[in-house]
Amino acid sequence: MNGACRIAMVLGLLTVSAAQAQTTNLYHTNRVFSPIVLTNYPNISAYRLVNMASQLTEVVGTTNIFINTNATKAVEYEGFAWGYESANAAWTSVVAVYQSYSRNHTNKIYDNAGWVRGTKEAYGSWGAYLWYLQNQISFTTSVTNVWISPHGVTNRILQVLVGSLGDYPPQTNVLDIGPTNWALITNYLGSGIATDVVYKANLDTYYELLIPDLIVMPPTNSLLMTNVFMAMSYPTRFPPTNYLFEVRRAASTNWYTITNGPSSAVTTVVAVAGTFNVRVTAWLTNAVAISTEREFVAQFPSYQEIIANTAVIQRTSQAWSNTLAATTSTGRREEGFWIQVNTQSQRYEFAATDIGPTVGPYTNASVRPRSKPSDSHLTPSPIDRPTYTIAYFHTHTPTTYRPHGRAVGPSRADSLFHNNYDVVGVVQDYSAISGGNIPSNHPIGSASQLYHSGPNRRTLPP
Numbered sequence: 001m002n003g004a005c006r007i008a009m010v011l012g013l014l015t016v017s018a019a020q021a022q023t024t025n026l027y028h029t030n031r032v033f034s035p036i037v038l039t040n041y042p043n044i045s046a047y048r049l050v051n052m053a054s055q056l057t058e059v060v061g062t063t064n065i066f067i068n069t070n071a072t073k074a075v076e077y078e079g080f081a082w083g084y085e086s087a088n089a090a091w092t093s094v095v096a097v098y099q100s101y102s103r104n105h106t107n108k109i110y111d112n113a114g115w116v117r118g119t120k121e122a123y124g125s126w127g128a129y130l131w132y133l134q135n136q137i138s139f140t141t142s143v144t145n146v147w148i149s150p151h152g153v154t155n156r157i158l159q160v161l162v163g164s165l166g167d168y169p170p171q172t173n174v175l176d177i178g179p180t181n182w183a184l185i186t187n188y189l190g191s192g193i194a195t196d197v198v199y200k201a202n203l204d205t206y207y208e209l210l211i212p213d214l215i216v217m218p219p220t221n222s223l224l225m226t227n228v229f230m231a232m233s234y235p236t237r238f239p240p241t242n243y244l245f246e247v248r249r250a251a252s253t254n255w256y257t258i259t260n261g262p263s264s265a266v267t268t269v270v271a272v273a274g275t276f277n278v279r280v281t282a283w284l285t286n287a288v289a290i291s292t293e294r295e296f297v298a299q300f301p302s303y304q305e306i307i308a309n310t311a312v313i314q315r316t317s318q319a320w321s322n323t324l325a326a327t328t329s330t331g332r333r334e335e336g337f338w339i340q341v342n343t344q345s346q347r348y349e350f351a352a353t354d355i356g357p358t359v360g361p362y363t364n365a366s367v368r369p370r371s372k373p374s375d376s377h378l379t380p381s382p383i384d385r386p387t388y389t390i391a392y393f394h395t396h397t398p399t400t401y402r403p404h405g406r407a408v409g410p411s412r413a414d415s416l417f418h419n420n421y422d423v424v425g426v427v428q429d430y431s432a433i434s435g436g437n438i439p440s441n442h443p444i445g446s447a448s449q450l451y452h453s454g455p456n457r458r459t460l461p462p
């Protein structure tokens with residue numbers, strides 16, 4: 001069938017006094033699809049984007065239905081009545097008989113379906129007429145339940161929106177009859193009144209797709225921080241019943257399950273460092289679809305994050321107190337320890353304390369760190385809960401009993417060590433009095449602080 005055809009109205013003996021309708025109506029609905037255009041989207045806020053995404057119709061098209069020409073036809077009905085005492089009686093007679101007088105137009109769909117009807121007085125009696133042209137369209141909604149975008153992305157078809165006819169599941173056979181505005185067609189219109197109405201079916205077809213999406217908040221985070229993976233799915237009026245959240249290393253194709261269940265959001269504590277891809281698969285009763293992959297970067301904790309941890313604060317201030325308590329007029333020593341994050345217990349942990357050699361007032365103090373503790377996992381999977389060594393802390397010593405002052409903060413050797421071992425350096429020392437120095441005989445209880453040395457955070461693994 002090549003488009004819709006038109007048919008000339010066959011009115012027989014009757015003429016229509018009413019003016020021809022100027023517009024063609026659509027049956028059964030009068031809906032219009034209009035596209036939403038997103039412009040300038042790289043610069044908009046996340047809130048605005050989510051807000052706009054919620055307005056998306058997830059509708060693609062225009063496409064077409066697949067008409068079964070053998071079972072498609074237009075049916076033309078005609079009814080006449082004359083010689084009645086009243087218009088109402090003539091009309092009642094027409095409504096009773098019109099379906100008995102019909103003609104089939106096989107394999108036709110007409111754009112001027114509808115009706116012409118009325119009552120008319122002639123020679124002292126009443127007549128009535130009804131002409132009604134009806135389309136019977138047999139079609140299959142789609143040949144497949146998957147839509148493939150011009151870029152090769154596949155999506156499940158949730159519904160096939162057939163122009164003015166209605167919404168149907170994909171791959172469904174439908175026989176649609178219209179127009180069927182029965183009250184308008186058969187109700188009594190009045191004495192001496194005629195009307196005609198033209199209807200057509202709009203067969204512009206669109207596919208409504210199931211589109212799951214994923215929001216990673218925040219997209220870059222540090223170990224032991226809380227992260228949220230939130231599934232979004234469109235159209236929102238069809239909420240999925242199950243969500244599978246998965247993660248893979250960016251450099252690997254092996255997916256690991258984060259959660260699989262009815263919850264659309266997952267809150268996790270970041271446990272494995274690296275660059276990952278995350279996706280969500282959403283299920284509806286008749287469809288399943290996988291979201292676009294979103295990147296997630298899990299960093300080691302930064303210097304600021306490490307020194308904000310309460311266990312680190314407690315442990316380093318204890319080490320400083322120990323260092324001061326070990327100081328006498330003849331001797332003093334540094335102490336230090338490796339700092340780890342245990343993502344299983346979600347706590348900071350500390351290796352055993354290294355105590356430096358006790359030295360006299362004329363000798364510089366130092367501490368020799370024990371071997372760096374290995375990470376618990378050499379190549380953790382994205383869902384392991386490793387323990388990582390991320391920092392080394394040590395103290396510097398008072399000048400209270402020394403004959404000369406010194407510079408405060410990390411030494412050149414400290415910085416080399418931390419960089420060499422790829423760990424954050426944390427050094428506790430006195431606050432400077434002038435020019436980055438403290439003098440000889442600086443009171444032992446003077447203000448102290450933490451200093452940063454080496455990298456801001458351990459290097460991100462691949």
Ligand SMILES: [Zn+2]
Binds near residue numbers: 394395410411414427
């Ligand atoms: Zn040092």
